[in-house]
Amino acid sequence: MLYKKCVRYTAFMHHESVLLSEVLALLSPKPGERVCDVTLGLGGHAAALIACAEPGGTLIGLDxxxxxxxxxKKRLQSSKVSVELHHANFRDIVSVLQAPVDVLFADLGVSSPHFDDPERGFSFRNDGPLDLRFDQTSGMSAAEWIAVSDEGVIAQALNDWGELRGAGRIANAIVRRQPKTTKALQECVEEALGWRGKAAMAQVFQAVRIAVNDEMQAxxxxLAAGPRLLRPGGRFxxxxxxxxxxxxxxQAFRALVTVQKDPHTGQDIETxxxxxxxxxxxxxxxxxxxxxxxxxxxxLRVIIKTM
Ligand SMILES: C[S@@+](CC[C@H](N)C(=O)[O-])C[C@H]1O[C@@H](n2cnc3c(N)ncnc32)[C@H](O)[C@@H]1O
Incomplete structure (x- = not known):
C-alpha cells in the first residue's frame, strides 16, 4: 500500500531517476524514518523516498x-516531511549528519543538467569551458588542474580512471597544448590517437572528471563512514x-558482511x-x-545493519 503511494508519486516527476522502483523496494522507507540522500541531484529519488516516509519523516539532502x-529545493518544498538541505560533499557526511539515519542513499556521478549545460564542461558533444567540477565554488577546474599537473600525473589519471590505452601520448598532447575548452581537449585526444580518438573521448572526460572531483577518494x-551512520535496521x-x-x-559491502573467524579454531569471533x-x-x-x-x-547494491 505504502509502496504504491511512493510509485504513484513518482509518476508526476518529469525526469527519470535510475532504478527508482528497485531503490524504493530495497531501501523501503517507513513513515517517520530519517532518510539521507547524499547525491540529491534534481531530487527525483529523494522525493519518492520521502513520500514513503510520510507522515513524520525527515529528509537530509546533500549535493x-x-x-x-x-x-x-524547489521540488521538495511542498513535501510533508521535515527537509534539511546542505551544500556539501558526501566525503564530509560525518560532520553533516547530526544523528544516525534509517536510510542512506547515493546515486553517484553526473546529473543530466551537467551534460546539458555546455558551460559546465562535462560533455564533449558541446564546446565550453573545461571545468568539470560538481562544486564550482571550490577546488580547481579541469583546465586549472591540467595547468598545475605534470605529464606523469595526467597520464596516471587517464590510465587509472579512464583505463585508456595510449594514456601517455594523450597526456603529452594535453601538457603541450594546455586545453582550456572541451573542444581543445578533444583535439589533444585526436592528435594523440588519430582515428581511435573519437571512441576514447568518453573515457578521457570520465578520467579528468574523476581526478578533478577526487571522486574515488570521496x-x-x-563507504567507510556510511555504515556507522545507520540506526539498527538501517539500509545503505x-x-x-x-x-x-x-x-x-x-568490496566495502563484502567486508562488512564477512564474519570474522578465529584462525586457530575456525569459530566465528563476532557476528x-x-x-x-x-x-x-x-x-x-x-x-x-x-x-x-x-x-x-x-x-545498485544495498546493505542492512542488522543490530
Ligand atoms: C546522478 S545525480 C543524482 C540524481 C538524483 N538521484 C535524482 O534522482 O535526481 C548525482 C548528483 O550527485 C552530486 N555529487 C556527485 N559527487 C558528489 C559528492 N562527492 N558529494 C555530494 N554530491 C555529489 C552531483 O552534483 C549530482 O547532482
Missing amino acids: ADEKNLEEA LQSL GVISYHSLEDRLVK AMYRLLTKKAVVPGEEEIERNPRARSAK
Missing part, C-alpha cells in the same frame, strides 16, 4: 552542486555507473553487523534502458 541543490570516505544503498566505482562498493540485501548488483531492465539510456551502466 556538491549548488545549482542542483536549488532545483531540488566514495571511499562515504549505492548506485554506481562504472566498474571502478562498483568495485569499491562491492557480522550487516547483511547484503543484494547478493548480486541490481541492474536496469531492457525497458528502462530503452526509456533512459543513461541507466545502462547502473548497478
Whole structure:
C-alpha cells in the first residue's frame, strides 16, 4: 500500500531517476524514518523516498552542486516531511549528519543538467569551458588542474580512471597544448590517437572528471563512514555507473558482511553487523534502458545493519 503511494508519486516527476522502483523496494522507507540522500541531484529519488516516509519523516539532502541543490529545493518544498538541505560533499557526511539515519542513499556521478549545460564542461558533444567540477565554488577546474599537473600525473589519471590505452601520448598532447575548452581537449585526444580518438573521448572526460572531483577518494570516505551512520535496521544503498566505482562498493559491502573467524579454531569471533540485501548488483531492465539510456551502466547494491 505504502509502496504504491511512493510509485504513484513518482509518476508526476518529469525526469527519470535510475532504478527508482528497485531503490524504493530495497531501501523501503517507513513513515517517520530519517532518510539521507547524499547525491540529491534534481531530487527525483529523494522525493519518492520521502513520500514513503510520510507522515513524520525527515529528509537530509546533500549535493556538491549548488545549482542542483536549488532545483531540488524547489521540488521538495511542498513535501510533508521535515527537509534539511546542505551544500556539501558526501566525503564530509560525518560532520553533516547530526544523528544516525534509517536510510542512506547515493546515486553517484553526473546529473543530466551537467551534460546539458555546455558551460559546465562535462560533455564533449558541446564546446565550453573545461571545468568539470560538481562544486564550482571550490577546488580547481579541469583546465586549472591540467595547468598545475605534470605529464606523469595526467597520464596516471587517464590510465587509472579512464583505463585508456595510449594514456601517455594523450597526456603529452594535453601538457603541450594546455586545453582550456572541451573542444581543445578533444583535439589533444585526436592528435594523440588519430582515428581511435573519437571512441576514447568518453573515457578521457570520465578520467579528468574523476581526478578533478577526487571522486574515488570521496566514495571511499562515504563507504567507510556510511555504515556507522545507520540506526539498527538501517539500509545503505549505492548506485554506481562504472566498474571502478562498483568495485569499491562491492568490496566495502563484502567486508562488512564477512564474519570474522578465529584462525586457530575456525569459530566465528563476532557476528557480522550487516547483511547484503543484494547478493548480486541490481541492474536496469531492457525497458528502462530503452526509456533512459543513461541507466545502462547502473548497478545498485544495498546493505542492512542488522543490530
Ligand atoms: C546522478 S545525480 C543524482 C540524481 C538524483 N538521484 C535524482 O534522482 O535526481 C548525482 C548528483 O550527485 C552530486 N555529487 C556527485 N559527487 C558528489 C559528492 N562527492 N558529494 C555530494 N554530491 C555529489 C552531483 O552534483 C549530482 O547532482
